[in-house]
Amino acid sequence: MSRLSATLAVALLLSLEASGKTVKGLFGSEAARQENGQFITKFMYQAGDGGLLVCRLDNPSLGTEKEARLLMYQDMDSDLDNLSCSQRLSRAQFTISLSQEEHNQTIPRQSSPTAWQVLYADRYTCEESSVTPSYADLGFNLLLFNPDSAGNPLDHFSAEEAGLHSFYFLLLLAYFIACCIYFQPLYQALKKGGPMHTVLKVLTTALALQGCSALCNYIHLARYSRDGTGIPLMGSLAEFWDMVSQVSMLYMLLSLCMGWTLSRGRKPQSRPLQWERSPASTAVAVGGVVTQGVLLLWEQYSESESEHHSYHAQRSLAGLLLLALRVALSLLLASILYQIVSTERSTLKRDFYLCFAKGCFLWFLCHPILVLMSVVFNDHQREKVITIGVILCQSISMVILYQLFLSRSLYWEVSSLSSVSLPLTMSRTNHHRGRL
Numbered sequence: 001m002s003r004l005s006a007t008l009a010v011a012l013l014l015s016l017e018a019s020g021k022t023v024k025g026l027f028g029s030e031a032a033r034q035e036n037g038q039f040i041t042k043f044m045y046q047a048g049d050g051g052l053l054v055c056r057l058d059n060p061s062l063g064t065e066k067e068a069r070l071l072m073y074q075d076m077d078s079d080l081d082n083l084s085c086s087q088r089l090s091r092a093q094f095t096i097s098l099s100q101e102e103h104n105q106t107i108p109r110q111s112s113p114t115a116w117q118v119l120y121a122d123r124y125t126c127e128e129s130s131v132t133p134s135y136a137d138l139g140f141n142l143l144l145f146n147p148d149s150a151g152n153p154l155d156h157f158s159a160e161e162a163g164l165h166s167f168y169f170l171l172l173l174a175y176f177i178a179c180c181i182y183f184q185p186l187y188q189a190l191k192k193g194g195p196m197h198t199v200l201k202v203l204t205t206a207l208a209l210q211g212c213s214a215l216c217n218y219i220h221l222a223r224y225s226r227d228g229t230g231i232p233l234m235g236s237l238a239e240f241w242d243m244v245s246q247v248s249m250l251y252m253l254l255s256l257c258m259g260w261t262l263s264r265g266r267k268p269q270s271r272p273l274q275w276e277r278s279p280a281s282t283a284v285a286v287g288g289v290v291t292q293g294v295l296l297l298w299e300q301y302s303e304s305e306s307e308h309h310s311y312h313a314q315r316s317l318a319g320l321l322l323l324a325l326r327v328a329l330s331l332l333l334a335s336i337l338y339q340i341v342s343t344e345r346s347t348l349k350r351d352f353y354l355c356f357a358k359g360c361f362l363w364f365l366c367h368p369i370l371v372l373m374s375v376v377f378n379d380h381q382r383e384k385v386i387t388i389g390v391i392l393c394q395s396i397s398m399v400i401l402y403q404l405f406l407s408r409s410l411y412w413e414v415s416s417l418s419s420v421s422l423p424l425t426m427s428r429t430n431h432h433r434g435r436l
Contacts, residue, residue: 022228050147051107058139366393
């Protein structure tokens with residue numbers, strides 16, 4: 001697992017490119033000519049008025065000589081790709097002539113959040129037969145703003161990103177409060193050991209990694225709110241920690257279920273449940289982890305040329321395959337747990353397996369279900385609904401599993417002192433609730 005985590009770290013940090021809403025770069029005549037207009041960025045303005053685009057040039061005289069201009073398209077569709085170069089450029093809602101050091105373009109009032117695309121073109125863009133003169137590329141700094149709460153164009157967040165900064169702040173606050181409340185009993189359970197000691201360690205590590213991911217996202221978005229660029233490394237680290245948390249949980253859940261299935265019939269029924277490991281269960285768990293890791297990296301590579309989105313968005317083929325993998329793993333775990341429950345004679349043990357199944361299915365199925373549910377929301381709400389929903393559902397799943405395994409650890413601690421094998425029970429006493 002440590003080697004796989006290191007591989008994910010190197011590949012992710014080298015491949016991801018985070019682009020904010022302060023865009024710096026070069027306007028290139030050759031690039032504009034090859035693409036019938038050089039794509040610069042895309043930004044979703046909020047409903048109403050007050051949106052603003054600011055373009056600053058390094059060399060305005062060069063822009064004047066090349067007849068450089070910015071083109072803004074509202075809801076640019078694929079039909080424009082079938083038009084000729086001149087027709088494509090003429091369809092722009094706004095054309096901004098780049099002849100001064102700074103240009104400001106206000107966005108007209110709109111009834112709903114709308115995505116605008118910005119393209120660059122100059123006098124050579126549609127001249128197919130001529131040779132482009134060897135002009136230097138034109139450096140620029142592009143800023144895009146939504147109106148803030150006071151109506152001033154100072155908000156760097158697009159309509160798709162609005163609210164995520166506040167969400168991560170509240171999430172970190174919840175993590176901090178939970179840590180203050182549950183640190184002591186969790187530390188005692190980890191210190192005493194027991195049959196599920198390793199499971200609790202993996203759960204704690206996965207939750208800590210999610211907390212690190214939330215912290216990195218918050219730092220990135222806090223900086224982004226001020227300069228529109230943020231800290232790209234923090235955004236990449238946030239996704240990396242989340243990936244490691246995902247594969248850690250996947251390995252634990254698959255290994256637990258396969259171990260319990262393969263060990264049934266070979267272990268006495270009176271023996272407390274624990275993390276049973278075998279070459280077969282380890283192979284299945286590692287296979288699932290490697291498959292998910294490859295798909296996660298593939299998706300990040302496929303998204304690296306576009307804007308920096310959360311991997312929860314699932315916009316590519318790799319993202320769809322990730323959803324299919326989660327559904328397939330859910331079906332596999334359902335089959336395994338059904339076999340265990342159907343042959344289990346103890347009602348209390350069946351309760352344990354059923355509660356464990358709730359945590360597993362919530363972890364695996366929340367993402368595909370939320371993706372399906374998101375189609376009823378508007379475009380600018382979908383990614384936020386999926387991202388926030390997945391984080392909350394997986395946090396709840398961890399709480400369910402924590403309560404389950406901590407209560408078992410308390411029971412096994414008592415039963416190990418007895419010479420009589422006691423049945424596996426759900427610890428529902430007020431004493432145990434107080435310790436949880």
